[in-house]
Amino acid sequence: MSLTTLVVWALIIAAAVLVARAYRREGTDGRAVTAPGPGLGKGEDLLATRFASGEIDEEEYKRRLAVLRSHAPKPTLP
Incomplete structure (x- = not known):
């Protein structure tokens, strides 16, 4: 039992x-x-998805992408 x-x-x-x-x-x-593609962070992947689905236009996509990349952490060397 x-x-x-x-x-x-x-x-x-x-x-x-x-x-x-x-x-x-x-x-x-x-x-x-889905997991982000190679070289893309979570924010960039989400932004690309919104652009692909038509939620944002190309100008807004480029502007937001530039902001994301300017605030991205820099890679550290071993």
Whole structure:
């Protein structure tokens, strides 16, 4: 009886973890969030997505991209 209870609880916890992971991967609009492309930071990736979807025009994209890049941390040399 206790082994069955343990297995049931393990399944419930595993299901909860899987649901939490799946929920966390979705953006606020329901689309899956992807990792940024090579060389892009999270802000630049989001900005590129907004430009591609037509939310912002080219002028605003370039202006905001310049601001993001001017405030980006500089890479450190080993």
